[in-house]
Amino acid sequence: MIIPDTVKVGGYVYKVIRDKKLAKLNGEANHEKLTIHLDKGLLKQVEEGTFIHEILHVVDSVFNNNSLTEAQVERLSEGLYQVIKEL
Numbered sequence: 447m448i449i450p451d452t453v454k455v456g457g458y459v460y461k462v463i464r465d466k467k468l469a470k471l472n473g474e475a476n477h478e479k480l481t482i483h484l485d486k487g488l489l490k491q492v493e494e495g496t497f498i499h500e501i502l503h504v505v506d507s508v509f510n511n512n513s514l515t516e517a518q519v520e521r522l523s524e525g526l527y528q529v530i531k532e533l
Contacts, residue, residue: 499523
């Protein structure tokens with residue numbers, strides 16, 4: 447899976463940034479700054495799963511008024527990542 451430098455969701459273009467360690471997080475999406483931060487030191491599979499997780503947060507923010515819980519995003523991202531990897 448190739449993680450792009452930018453990703454468009456709705457009318458917004460989010461910049462994907464690989465950072466040094468993000469405290470206790472593997473990734474973080476910020477709708478106000480239009481950024482998705484990923485921990486620079488992640489293994490490839492963990493980085494890919496984290497990217498999908500953060501994309502779901504962005505989609506939820508843009509199209510769903512942040513209605514999903516963190517647990518729902520986690521379950522959906524795991525399922526979606528598995529499907530994407532098997533395609």
